[in-house]
Amino acid sequence: MLFKLWTRKTQVTTFISTLVLPATLGLFGCDGDTTDPATAGIDDLNPPGDVVSITRDGKIELRWSAGNVEEDFKGYYVFGIKKADYDAKAKGKATYPKGKANPEVAGIPRCKDNSAFFEAFGLPKSETDCEGAPEETAATSTGTKLTADTPTDAAAEKLTGFLSCDEEKANTTPSRPRPADNKPVVTPQTCTVSKLADKDKTALANGTTYAFVVVAVADDDFSKISWTSKVIFDTPSATVLANATDKAKPYELTFPAFTSTDSKKFKITLDPTTSKATLGAIEDCSGATDSEPCSALSKKNGLSTATSDIYISRNAVGTYLQRLYISAPAGGSVIIQPRGPQTYDPFKAEKTADGRIPGDAAAKEFPTTEFGTKYVIYNNQIFDLEITKSNVKYYGKVFIGDVTYGTGTGSAMTATVKINVVLQPGAGIKHYALEPKALD
Amino acid sequence: MKMAFALRPYRLLLAATLAVSPLLVNCSDDESDPTAVALDELKFAFGLRIQDQGNGNIRLWWSGANNEADFSGYNIYGVKDNATVAAKAGSVIQLLDDAGEPIAAGKDLLSKMAYNGKDWETPGTEKREDDQVGYYPFYKDKTILPSCIPQGDKKECKVGTKATSAVTLNGMAYTDLTGLKPGGQYCFVVVSTLDEATKISSSTSEVACVVPRSIVKDLAVTVTDGFKNPTTLDLTALRTACAKGVADCKITPASATGITDCKTTPGLCIEYGTSTLHFNGNEKTAVQDLGYYTGGISPEAIEDDNFPMYYKLTKFGDVQNLDGYSIPGQSLPLQNKHVYAIATAANDAKTSFYYDLIYVTKLTETASGAANTLTLEIRVANKAE
Numbered sequence: 001m002l003f004k005l006w007t008r009k010t011q012v013t014t015f016i017s018t019l020v021l022p023a024t025l026g027l028f029g030c031d032g033d034t035t036d037p038a039t040a041g042i043d044d045l046n047p048p049g050d051v052v053s054i055t056r057d058g059k060i061e062l063r064w065s066a067g068n069v070e071e072d073f074k075g076y077y078v079f080g081i082k083k084a085d086y087d088a089k090a091k092g093k094a095t096y097p098k099g100k101a102n103p104e105v106a107g108i109p110r111c112k113d114n115s116a117f118f119e120a121f122g123l124p125k126s127e128t129d130c131e132g133a134p135e136e137t138a139a140t141s142t143g144t145k146l147t148a149d150t151p152t153d154a155a156a157e158k159l160t161g162f163l164s165c166d167e168e169k170a171n172t173t174p175s176r177p178r179p180a181d182n183k184p185v186v187t188p189q190t191c192t193v194s195k196l197a198d199k200d201k202t203a204l205a206n207g208t209t210y211a212f213v214v215v216a217v218a219d220d221d222f223s224k225i226s227w228t229s230k231v232i233f234d235t236p237s238a239t240v241l242a243n244a245t246d247k248a249k250p251y252e253l254t255f256p257a258f259t260s261t262d263s264k265k266f267k268i269t270l271d272p273t274t275s276k277a278t279l280g281a282i283e284d285c286s287g288a289t290d291s292e293p294c295s296a297l298s299k300k301n302g303l304s305t306a307t308s309d310i311y312i313s314r315n316a317v318g319t320y321l322q323r324l325y326i327s328a329p330a331g332g333s334v335i336i337q338p339r340g341p342q343t344y345d346p347f348k349a350e351k352t353a354d355g356r357i358p359g360d361a362a363a364k365e366f367p368t369t370e371f372g373t374k375y376v377i378y379n380n381q382i383f384d385l386e387i388t389k390s391n392v393k394y395y396g397k398v399f400i401g402d403v404t405y406g407t408g409t410g411s412a413m414t415a416t417v418k419i420n421v422v423l424q425p426g427a428g429i430k431h432y433a434l435e436p437k438a439l440d
Numbered sequence: 441m442k443m444a445f446a447l448r449p450y451r452l453l454l455a456a457t458l459a460v461s462p463l464l465v466n467c468s469d470d471e472s473d474p475t476a477v478a479l480d481e482l483k484f485a486f487g488l489r490i491q492d493q494g495n496g497n498i499r500l501w502w503s504g505a506n507n508e509a510d511f512s513g514y515n516i517y518g519v520k521d522n523a524t525v526a527a528k529a530g531s532v533i534q535l536l537d538d539a540g541e542p543i544a545a546g547k548d549l550l551s552k553m554a555y556n557g558k559d560w561e562t563p564g565t566e567k568r569e570d571d572q573v574g575y576y577p578f579y580k581d582k583t584i585l586p587s588c589i590p591q592g593d594k595k596e597c598k599v600g601t602k603a604t605s606a607v608t609l610n611g612m613a614y615t616d617l618t619g620l621k622p623g624g625q626y627c628f629v630v631v632s633t634l635d636e637a638t639k640i641s642s643s644t645s646e647v648a649c650v651v652p653r654s655i656v657k658d659l660a661v662t663v664t665d666g667f668k669n670p671t672t673l674d675l676t677a678l679r680t681a682c683a684k685g686v687a688d689c690k691i692t693p694a695s696a697t698g699i700t701d702c703k704t705t706p707g708l709c710i711e712y713g714t715s716t717l718h719f720n721g722n723e724k725t726a727v728q729d730l731g732y733y734t735g736g737i738s739p740e741a742i743e744d745d746n747f748p749m750y751y752k753l754t755k756f757g758d759v760q761n762l763d764g765y766s767i768p769g770q771s772l773p774l775q776n777k778h779v780y781a782i783a784t785a786a787n788d789a790k791t792s793f794y795y796d797l798i799y800v801t802k803l804t805e806t807a808s809g810a811a812n813t814l815t816l817e818i819r820v821a822n823k824a825e
Contacts, residue, residue: 042507042610046483049505049610065611067483067505107610291714340731340779341764344749365734376772378728378764380751 036124037217039109040224045070047107047226048189048214052358053234058204059194060234063358064214066189072218077225078191079121079213083233086211090120090231096130103213107227121213206275207425209235235429239354240277240396241268241421249353250401250418255282255314255324257412263294265313268421270334272308272387272394275423290318295327295374308333308387310398312377314415322405322415323376326383326398330372336398337363337384338375343399354420355382355399362386362395362430377417379403385423395430396423476535476542477639482508484532484641485630487612488648493739494655494819495686496620502630502645504609510635513588514597516615517553517644518628520560525552525627528647533629536642550644553629559619560626588615622654623683623822651823654682654689658801659816661693663712667771669697670720672707675784675796675820682820689820703769708782710774712812717805718771719798724785726753726765727772733779736799737819750781750797752825756790774814776803786824794821 048064062078081090093116094101094108101108103117110118111130119125193212196202204210211233216226241251255264263285269278285294292298293315309332313325328334345352362384375383377400385396401418424430483505491499500516519525528549535546556562588597597615620626629644656678663671671693682689694707702709702720708727709720719727728750751763765783766772774780778800783793797819804813 043509046505046507047610050503050612065487065503065505067507067610069480069483071480338729338731338778340729341749341751342731344751363732380764382731 036126037110037223037225038128039111040218040226042227045073045216045218045224045226047216048076048229051212051214051229051232053212053232054356054358055234055237055360056192056356057239058206058236059192060204060210060212060236061190061192062212062214062232063190064229066216068216070216070218072220072224074217074219074222076189076191077215077217078193079215080193080196080210081121083209083211086120086231086233090117090211093117093120103228104231107213107229109227110225204236206236206238209233235425237422237425238275239420240270240275240423241279241419250399250420251279253282253312253417253419255415255417257406257408257414258316259411262411263288263314263316265294265311268310268312270308270310270385270387270396270421270423272389272396272423272427275425277421277423285313285316288315288317290315293318293323293325295325296329296332297327297372297374308389310334310336310385312417312419316411322410322413324403324415324417325374326377326400327374328372332372333388335366335386336373336375337366337386339363339382339384339397341380342382343380343401351380351401352399353401355397355401355422362397362424364430377403387423392427394424394427396421475639476642477634478536478540479642482506482511482632482634482639482641484643485514485632485645486532488628488630488645490628490648490650491739492650492653492819494622494653494737496622496652497616497618498620498626498650498652499614499616499739500628500630500648501612501614503612504632506609506632508634511609512633512636514613514615515631515633515637515640516588516617516628517550517631518555518560518617518626519553520555520620520624520626522552522627525549525647526625526649529627529649530646532646533644534642535640535644540642550629550631553627561621561624620650620652622652622686622689622820625649625651625823651821653797653822654686654820656682656689656691656816656818656820659691659693659818661710661814661816663710663717663812663814664695664697665712665811666697667711667713668699668701669695670699670702670705670709670711672696672705672709673818674707675725675782675794675818678818679794679820679822682822691818701769702771708784709771710814711771712805713771715805717774717803717812717814719766719774719780719782720771721766721768721782723757723768724790726756726767726783728764728766728781728783729772729775730779730781730797732775732777733799734777736777736801736817737779737797750795752795753783753793756783756785756793774800774803776800776814792824794824796821 046067046069048066051062051064054061054063066076090103094103094114096108096111096113098113101114108114108117109130110123110126111128112126113130115126191214193210194204196204211231213231214229218224218226253266258264264282265285266282267280269280271277285298288294288298294313296309296311307329310326310328313327315323315325326336328336342357343352343355344350345357366384366386379400379402381400383398383400385398387394387396399420399422401420403418404416406414406416485502485504485506487501487503489501491501493499502514504514533546533549534543535550537543597613617628627647627649629647631644632641633639634641661671661673663669673691673693675691678689678691681691693710696705696707696709699705702711703722705722707722708725709718709722711718711720721727730750753763753765755763757768765781772780780798780800782796782798784796786792786794799817799819800814801817802815806812
């Protein structure tokens, strides 16, 4: 099994150095050699289906469904280039199948009429005639995205011989019937991309959009590739408030045990134009009462009102001394939108550690245009953020992970909140993973 | 690469050897005429899941990688209230072993999911007229099972369509099924087919089961001002009523003015205090806010808006925040266009719960001192989890 990330600059060199065996014939075309792979027909080598991405900090996680039972199946290649290069060199350049070639919607074969598209991703020019390419109708297969509530059995079926792009995963016993050689994969795949494959191994940059396609690879000399997946775009975005040593883990805000007059608050100042968040030290929240608890809405708490600040607070007075709040001031520029427990990753059948899920996006609508909101914090919640700055709207979210308490009761308990803050890398971007339809 | 199981001579010999087996004596899957084919000839469907759209309407979703030239769609097997099948939930039914030999237990299990094609309660008994197919029911001359091929954008698999030409699917597909009765447990598998459904895949999809929810729409609720003057919803009584049928699935909000505490008051409290409407559970009921959804609990919200799953309670009544639920007697702000999960204990030990979903369709809050009105939609859970 082999995964390989291709990029614009050096992929040909890498390809040549990696694949050294002679050519074999593809299903159409005779150019199947290690430097010039032939495209196999769809019924000869199944292309990756339903590619989706998960935006991560400095990384993009790609997932796709696979149906590769071919005896000569070897694995997958992931090709990636900057979207700017894609727009300049690949977009609109594929013309086969005639009249309906749109690799942003459905896969295409590598052949003469589509050569420019593949050249943009670094493959050599193809002279293979596209006419006669098999299973033309299959190119219309669009599938649909894997969404947050898409259960898969990947967790139970780790893949034999599977390598991710970033790391090799352990093999486990497959639970599906397979041919005796135990090679095929008929389950979802995943690949996390953190760097390009150029000579410098350039890291993916937050705020830069990339284009990816995935193909299946076959033959001992890796000389056959499948039709492509559809192109998927995504833009890595920073987790701006995260665990200092491991960004995949949330930050932990700890409220100490306290006496009845010591309501506390943390202020988080958001700067959406630079995608930064600044966490302040824990502060007293004076004057809080049961009916007017410690939050950004309380005039008694001495909070600033004209900033893009949000507050995480804990009230010391009232019926529920464990109660925690997230709030934004009425005179500020942040609207908080509760999204509920959108913290479950069905692909892995577990709660996420950072609130990043497939199909991740800010709410389509926000319920109010009024600033100044306060919500109770519970375990495993997402709060969307709409931040207005200079009349421009920016989006982000606060992920609340586990909330845990120390021993004791009421105010005698410490309270620890796991929290991540994610800000979109540019104005007006609601969808973390840039869908093709958003490009038009 | 495509080596049809039927054409392997050694299998014919093996079939003859095994002819005394009770399994093969009167079944149509004798070795000269196998119908389940190996993985390298036909890939199976996988990732089957069910969206419960309420009142007996469900949507099945699955993934396929079926670019086989003679691929001819999917057959859907289903059964109601069968404990043997339900016990397989999450697992596949294998019809061939690694050596390509039929698995009797798999066929037997699949035969339990052969309904009669008209309703989901009655097992089917029909066999194909030419008696070729061992893993009936099937479609070809008769539509005994819902069968479908991907249509249009290849997402919708329209039930009742028959394959007349090669079709493909490389991704996800769905199909809608109606006519289920809320409260019964239905289990399904999807099987890919080949050659006008004369061949089926060596394995089914995972068994997926559902106990359909009932729906109460447009429930008008009026709430009087004051924390001790709630309106209550008896969700347990509603559940009992819904078990009788859709027409009986009704609830009447009750006024409970002058109570001491919602914590000790039967039913789910809806109350108005501190200028805000609230849900307030009692010692057997907890509430979780699932967030804001403009379109309610719709298929579009489920697919496009990442409609959240509710987390199940692992321990009732612990400190605030456990599993995202309120604790007994703790009010939770009630907001327009939000969906809430209401966990109601199914037993005194509070070890299992019914998880009802309530959508606030419309909310009109008035100034303190006046009554508030709201309209709710309730998706009634008919199974404790």
